[in-house]
Amino acid sequence: MFARAKAVYLATRKKHDQLFNTYVMRPVAALVVVGLARTPATPNQITILNLAIFVGAAALFVALPSFAGGLVAVGVLELSYLFDCADGMLARHKKLASKQGHLFDFFTDEIKAVLLAGALGLRAWRAGGYGLDLAEWPAGAPGFLVGAVAAVAIIASATSLTNFLRHPEIAGRETPVEAHYETVAHARARTLPALAVAGVTTFLKFLNHYPSHIWLWAAVGRLDLFFWLYAAINLLYLGRGWLGLLVRFGRR
Numbered sequence: 001m002f003a004r005a006k007a008v009y010l011a012t013r014k015k016h017d018q019l020f021n022t023y024v025m026r027p028v029a030a031l032v033v034v035g036l037a038r039t040p041a042t043p044n045q046i047t048i049l050n051l052a053i054f055v056g057a058a059a060l061f062v063a064l065p066s067f068a069g070g071l072v073a074v075g076v077l078e079l080s081y082l083f084d085c086a087d088g089m090l091a092r093h094k095k096l097a098s099k100q101g102h103l104f105d106f107f108t109d110e111i112k113a114v115l116l117a118g119a120l121g122l123r124a125w126r127a128g129g130y131g132l133d134l135a136e137w138p139a140g141a142p143g144f145l146v147g148a149v150a151a152v153a154i155i156a157s158a159t160s161l162t163n164f165l166r167h168p169e170i171a172g173r174e175t176p177v178e179a180h181y182e183t184v185a186h187a188r189a190r191t192l193p194a195l196a197v198a199g200v201t202t203f204l205k206f207l208n209h210y211p212s213h214i215w216l217w218a219a220v221g222r223l224d225l226f227f228w229l230y231a232a233i234n235l236l237y238l239g240r241g242w243l244g245l246l247v248r249f250g251r252r
Contacts, residue, residue, distance in 0.1 A: 005030040008037075012089040018205075020212035021085060029085035036090050043091035043101055050083035051108045058119035065127035065139075067221045074218040077116075081211040084109070097177045110159040116210065117155045120227040121148020129224025151231035158234040161241045208233045 009030035013022070036046065057080055060073035087105060091097040124137075125144035131137035137144065168174050206212060210230060217226035 001031070001034060005034050008033050008089065008093055012092040014088075018209050018212055020209070025082060025085045025211070026089065029082055029089055032082065032086040033089045033093055036086065037093060041090075043087045043094070043096055044104060046083050046087035046090060047101075047105050047108055050080045050087065051111065053080035053083065054112045054115065056080075058115040061116075061119040061123045061223075062126065065123050070123075070218045070221065070223050074215050078211060078215065080112075099175050099177055102177055103175065106163075110156075110163075113155050113159060114152055117151035117227070117231060118148055120223060120230070121145070121151055124148075124224045124227055127224070129222075130228070132228065147228070147231070151227065151234075154231055154234050154238060158238045158241075161238060165241065204233060204236065208237070 005027070009027055012030070012033065013026050017026070053076060057073050057076040060069065060076055064070070064072060084105075088097070091101055121144055125141065125148065126139060128137055128139035128141065129144075131141065131143050132147070164170060166175065207229065210226075214223075214226060217223050
């Protein structure tokens with residue numbers, strides 16, 4: 001079985017993937033794909049399954065505001081992400097990859113990002129934790145509710161921006177079957193400023209890829225800090241995106 005899973009992993013993995021995916025999630029997901037390949041399950045059904053599991057994780061973040069509850073919720077979130085990796089791998093393994101499936105997968109990812117922001121904000125409101133001023137806010141502090149609303153608005157706007165920028169009319173190319181980042185040309189940075197910008201961009205992308213490290217924040221009991229960080233990273237992305245749109249569409 002492990003030899004089969006290795007073959008599936010090598011044949012269905014993605015280029016330019018996150019290190020967490022490459023060395024942790026996709027090898028495990030390959031084992032899942034080996035099992036699913038023998039069933040009539042479709043990639044889209046696995047996408048629906050991983051969304052349902054994520055909804056459960058979001059509910060647990062709010063319902064279990066304790067340290068142990070955070071670990072449980074993150075464990076369910078990572079299970080959801082395991083199936084999120086498996087759906088695309090299954091599609092490539094069964095030769096079922098399609099533009100529609102790719103768009104459906106991204107649509108569910110958008111829902112999960114918004115759910116995560118809202119759930120973590122409500123969790124912080126129930127449990128208390130660090131606020132924007134880095135002072136301890138008590139449970140029930142209204143600042144967390146304001147932060148939750150703001151974070152949901154930021155994440156929803158950021159995902160809408162991404163959708164807009166990927167429209168063929170805007171991007172200048174058709175929607176790909178593969179993940180967007182697989183189809184973008186990656187020019188190698190050669191100057192020190194370019195290397196610095198590339199390094200910062202890579203690090204910010206890592207921070208925004210919450211399955212890679214949210215478990216670390218849960219392990220040290222600081223999901224409140226992750227909440228603010230997640231909102232801030234997406235606010236930076238939103239600001240950069242709008243700056244590009246203003247330059248492009250604001251010309252006379």
